[in-house]
Amino acid sequence: MLVFSKAKLVFLSVPKTGTTAYQAALAPKADMVVRNPPELKHAPVFRYNRFFRPMIERFIGPGTDVVAVMRAPVDWLGSWYRYRRRDALAGHANSTLGLSFDAFVSAYCRGDAPPFARVGCQAKFLEPQRNGTHVTHLFRYENQDGFRSFLEARLGVSIETRLCNRSPALDLDLSAKTEARLRRKFAADFALYDGIGPNGRYEMPVPPARSDD
Numbered sequence: 001m002l003v004f005s006k007a008k009l010v011f012l013s014v015p016k017t018g019t020t021a022y023q024a025a026l027a028p029k030a031d032m033v034v035r036n037p038p039e040l041k042h043a044p045v046f047r048y049n050r051f052f053r054p055m056i057e058r059f060i061g062p063g064t065d066v067v068a069v070m071r072a073p074v075d076w077l078g079s080w081y082r083y084r085r086r087d088a089l090a091g092h093a094n095s096t097l098g099l100s101f102d103a104f105v106s107a108y109c110r111g112d113a114p115p116f117a118r119v120g121c122q123a124k125f126l127e128p129q130r131n132g133t134h135v136t137h138l139f140r141y142e143n144q145d146g147f148r149s150f151l152e153a154r155l156g157v158s159i160e161t162r163l164c165n166r167s168p169a170l171d172l173d174l175s176a177k178t179e180a181r182l183r184r185k186f187a188a189d190f191a192l193y194d195g196i197g198p199n200g201r202y203e204m205p206v207p208p209a210r211s212d213d
Contacts, residue, residue, distance in 0.1 A: 003032035
């Protein structure tokens with residue numbers, strides 16, 4: 001996660017969306033850089049709202065925008081699958097070595113997903129909070145030009161990124177049955193991704209406020 005006080009912008013780091021490369025490029029220009037632990041580096045909206053937003057609003061002021069990147073759901077799962085096939089995880093419970101991508105996605109769709117398939121979901125990461133806290137600018141991973149242009153205009157800098165943590169390419173074949181199950185169980189992810197516009201605007205309903213928020 002990166003915070004830019006003058007630009008009043010917070011950059012949330014959705015896992016497996018290429019944000020590490022942007023963090024490396026923009027960290028010297030950021031006023032706050034959260035690198036570790038992973039639970040804070042990759043703080044979802046609910047965690048940002050609970051732990052970071054009050055501090056940011058107090059010292060930077062209200063009206064801070066939140067930007068994030070979302071990847072096509074199947075491609076996003078493919079990135080997790082490839083990442084967990086690396087040799088360093090051989091023998092670990094979260095390794096995908098020896099598994100097909102179809103088997104990985106099938107396990108991901110289970111209600112009691114095994115450790116190797118517990119990767120969360122992007123819609124939950126980006127879910128708006130009842131007090132109105134939400135991502136204000138959401139870009140598709142494939143729209144790198146649009147995302148870079150947004151950041152450069154907002155921050156007043158030129159950005160050059162290098163590939164970081166890229167997993168080796170693999171065939172990511174899904175059976176029609178598995179893909180249909182994925183689309184049914186994680187319909188919110190597909191709907192959210194489909195609703196992202198080219199300029200980073202999107203529509204995602206904000207839950208009604210509760211009296212105890």
